[in-house]
Amino acid sequence: MSRxxxxxxxxxxxxxxxxxxxxxxxxxxxxxxGLDARREAQENDEPLPPEPKPPVSDRKFVLDPII
Structure with a gap:
């Protein structure tokens, strides 16, 4: 084959x-x-995946001011 x-x-x-x-x-x-997957499963009469845990509030870290 040619190049x-x-x-x-x-x-x-x-x-x-x-x-x-x-x-x-x-x-x-x-x-x-996770919420979207639960909603779609409920609309399609499929088994529901586990309910997602809400996100934890952001914690401060020592190096945050550098970023």
């Missing part, structure tokens, strides 16, 4: 891989994702 064909194949593979990854939406917290 151009190999490079074109690699380029096409990389482009398709990058185009297909991720989803176009805001990020969900684990708590919100």
């Amino acid at each position: 151009r064909v190999v490079l074109a194949g690699i380029g096409a593979t990389m482009a398709l891989t990058l185009a297909a990854c991720g989803r176009r939406a805001p990020l969900d917290t684990p708590y919100q994702a």
Whole structure:
């Protein structure tokens, strides 16, 4: 095979891989994702997953001012 064909194949593979990854939406917290999963299961009459625990309030850490 010629080098151009190999490079074109690699380029096409990389482009398709990058185009297909991720989803176009805001990020969900684990708590919100758990609530959504419960709601969807309830709407579809499926067994409910365990209820997610609400997030704990943020605790201060010594190095927080540096960040």
